[in-house]
Amino acid sequence: MDQMHTWVAELNKYNYHYYTLDTPLVSDKEYDAIYDKLVALEAETGTVLPDSPTQRVGGELLKGFTPHRHLAPLWSLDKAQNIEQLRSWNVRVHRLVNEYNTRNPENPLPDPCYAVELKYDGLTLNLTYRDGVLVQAATRGNGVTGEGILAQVKTIKSVPLTIPFEDGVIEVQGEGIMNLSVLADYNTRAAEPLKNARNGAAGALRNLNPKTTASRRLNAFFYNIGYADGVEFADHQEMMDFLRNNRFKVNPYLTYYSNFDDVTEQLAEIEESRSGLDYLIDGAVIKITDFRTREALGYTDKFPRWAVAYKFEAEETTTILESVSWNV
Ligand code: NAD
16 A cells, blocks of 8 residues: 555646646656556555546646536546557457447447548647637646636637627637757747757746746647537538648548558558658547447546557657757
8 A cells, every 4th residue: 555655746746847837747648558557556456546647647736727617528548559459458448339239229339430530749728719700728637627728829820719609608628738849949049948849838828927928829620529518420421521621730541441450550651651740749649439339338437438548658758859059
């Protein structure tokens, strides 16, 4: 039990520095290693401490920002560190679908199909539009309530301030990022160079001065609609079309598969081409496309059962900074 208390305290300290202060103390790999050991110990002992990070999403809110209660919760993602764990996730999905179909033979779910997206490494954004106008933008915060950062998000040129959908309220989720070329350029001139693009984006968006945010020339990709008045989607493809039609920036590396082996091939391709991208990714996200299946699979306290993040080996994120300092 002492070990459990130690890991919980250690991880909570790392979370505070990562989510609240945007200054991580350890690498994601180190964090994930302790986190996985804690998950295993909790499973083995059947004990979960009330403040265990395995039970919560995100971190504490910073003072100075107006809190925003999300219309639908923002989740974390289940993780697979290798193909074997990804296969276990897929087996679980098939088992749950089969169980559902046994209970509902008159209206069975279709065979699972998969969307594969990049997992951008920046700061989660939740944008609220009312009757076609951007009225709020928030961080994920603890998943239920985030920090209102509308003025900061408005500095991102790829975020639409108005959209064609004017029939009520909609919340759209995406990731605020800093392009690597922009980071390199910024660091050639900055008095205090940024450590990496993730901190560059997260620190700028949670800065009380929107002029600082603007100076970082951020970008964003959108991948989900958490809430939409009177709009229903049959599947991921329909939802992504809706995002594109409403002028949201959707990443071009989005592919769909009916065969799980094709998913694993695509993951290998993404990992290979990763270093050529102008932004950081720390993995790929695999999502079941059919929305009725998503509803049937549901959520744990922390993440949806219909999606999983496939994590890549941590990349050397300081390379750009080093090469820049050699050039100056
Ligand atoms: P997560 O890994 O559970 O993933 C959820 C987030 O992924 C979403 O909020 C979203 O912002 C992002 N995302 C990017 N692309 C996406 C896409 N295509 N679809 C859906 N979501 C997408 O996020 P988390 O819970 O914030 O992160 C946990 C991870 O953060 C840990 O595994 C660890 O690696 C890292 N972490 C590191 C430290 C540290 O000190 N180094 C501390 C805490 C967490």
